[in-house]
Amino acid sequence: MRISVEINGRSHEGEVEPRTLLSDFIRHGAGLHGTHVGCEHGVCGACTVQLDGEPVRSCLMLAVQADGRSLRTVESLAPPEGGLHPLQAAFQETHALQCGFCTPGFLMSIEAFLREHPQPTEHEIREALAGNLCRCTGYKAIIEAVERAAERLHRP
């Protein structure tokens, strides 16, 4: 089947099988390797992208379901030549990543969360993070990074 998906503001067209996962289309069809595949059963959250602004697990969707819709992946967060997004900068400052494999999924989940919850409580942050698995950091630094990013993004 032929599909056309807008990813990070650019149109990506491709021929896919009906069974092709959205995660595989993003990675191998559109060649955007920042979205990672960790479990392919919807638990780890490494493949999280935003579909029409909402975080979704791209391993639990078929590519054909994204036809005609708009996606954002981790590559959209900061311009290639510019500085990091405040959320990315906060991750670096608090040492919120180690191996980095889960990180794009966390970033895409939290970027959407902070738009909905500009001044989150720590409890809300923990609940929001609970859909993504990190095996390296123990999460404490990730929670700190979200708090820090929320302060900066909310500041007028």
Added chain:
Amino acid sequence: MSAERWVGRPMPRREDVRFLRGEATYLDDIELPDLLEAAFVRSPFAHARLGAIDVEAALALPGVAAVLTGADLGKRARALPAGAVDDGIVADAGHPVLARDRVRYAGEAVALVVAESRAVAEDAAELVDVDYEPLQPVLDPRTAAGMPLLHDGVADNRLVTWQRTHGDVEGAFAAADRVVSQSFHIPRLVAAPIETRGAIARVEGDVLTVWCSAQDPHRPLAQLGVSLGRGPDSLRVVVPDVGGAFGSKGVVAPEVAAIACAAEDLGRPVRWTEDRAENFLAAYQGRGLDADVELAVSAEGRILGLRATLYADLGAYLYATTAVAPHTAAMLITGAYDVAAASVEVVGAATTKVPTGPYRGAGRPEAAFLVERMVDLAARKLGLEPVEVRRRNFVRPDAFPYETPMGWTYDSGDFERCLDAVLELAPLAGWLELRDAARAEGRVLGVGVGMYIERAGGLWESAVVRVEPDGRVVVRTGSSPHGQGHETTFAQIAADELGVEPQAVELRWGDSGELPGVGTFASRSVAMGGSAVASAARELAERARDAGVSVTDLGGAEAESRFSSGLVFASGAYAALVEIERATGRLLVLGLAAVDDSGRIVNPLLAEGQVLGATVQGLGQCLVEEAVHDEEGQLRTASFADYSLLTAAELPPVESRFVETPSPLNPLGAKGIGEGGAIATPAAVANAVADALAPFGVRHVDPPFTEAKLWSLLREAGP
């Protein structure tokens, strides 16, 4: 010695930018022309005789390039090498590349399918028809000797035998006022890095290049070399960015040797990206140890002697490092304590399960769990405070270098200082008040302390430091990162020696063709790899000083170091406050305090990250993690839905501090930081759980401390 401007600073990582932007290159991100994808046919039985394998239908599927079985590989791919331990007897039972004649665990690879896409390869794998004649599974290491033999020539299903006695053990037990005995079961765990395993094999001319998600290129080079009969002139291993390992990518997977044979046959590169189900079924698991331990103690709480038998559930085959964990558990079983007499036997049993291997801690958590539980049990039996019993038995700070009864030499440490620090950090006095007040209200709270010893370092590591003509410094290291932060810490080390900024130092690693090395495991990167960088950089700095110029003027100059040392021993003390919800049995960790002595800390921000990450893995072991096999030998926990990892929502308050007693064995004074949290946390939490349940007459509980288990114990104990 140079001025230390950078070592000791909490610098954020330079390497983060490519990870945060999604620009890192992990194994599955590598693009090569004509790349084929692999899938494996895996045994559905834990133990079966392997009959005919019909591959015709699979081969006929459009897009399939090859199907290989064990018979097709013949002698081209020999079993991966089994590894030895000091003074142990180890069977010749290396993991076959593809099964021949018999399968010995559910998930063992029987055939390889190579196709134009992974989807087609999986379709074809479904079409491979295999005849199996099921055989009886062997599941329990304590009784494996009496079961059907898994390997010809391996009597009693005994893969590893090791025994050591030091001092007058009989005399110690005869002289004891009390003898404390306990049996333990430490379940198997899954390392579960978020990036699964994988490799690409490409043959060009005579040279096989393997890109491999691994902890270093050197061990895959050696192990594939044995299996495929290739030396370093016809085999090169390259390690890209790696999405976590925790010990589980330290031995090359047999699947990698199989795709290498396919790449050779087909003249096209072949990739295997493991899926999560394969990782649960076929990647080696950690822990899996039963034990019977006895402690001889005096009325004053002095430990006079220790006896233990360790039954290791090693699984179907021996990888190069399978024997390491039970051996380490035995070697460290006297922990932080000065014990004059000890006798330990290791029974390494063959079972019809995936092999075990190192997982974060690798024998150290087992040792800490056993000895720390025994100390608490002894204290309870003697009516003494657990903390006081520890103080009466510590190896004293003036006793280093201290040779343990098992024969390792602790280089440095101050165990009582660690204990005092954790009591203050917790703070223990406050926790005890809280516990007692809550108990008066009928709540179930407990407090526990756990000491740990972390064997680290040893062997050697390489580094080459070069000043480029433009003054930039390039450091090549035999050590290899998979989350640790080498690009930052090694640059800090080199910058101090050379008098430059860390930003001026570029790190290169991960290519066996560049320089030989040992690799990243056993918390050895900074102590060994960092010391190699320091030594080479120091040589360049001395050359510059002798020439009266600055290092950046030495364009083209290069210094090489191969740093070796004996083992270094990190140590520490952890404390936990827990509550068990009476209504549900749910374990709540209300507080966790961590004190680690890792010698000198190069980067406190990254060191704390290691502590927190390891601690939460240790908490997972306490709360939820357990690889469960049923009576048929099937893994019942083969997805993240069944094998839970902790999330941010379950994270308890964790406080971390460092004590620094520098190691005398390397120029940095460094020990190890990577594993302490995973070693000590289960011991501290287990002691807290036992303390919480003591008023109910419960003596001991094995992990994980699940709701069902704790609820049943409380219910049996009555209202």
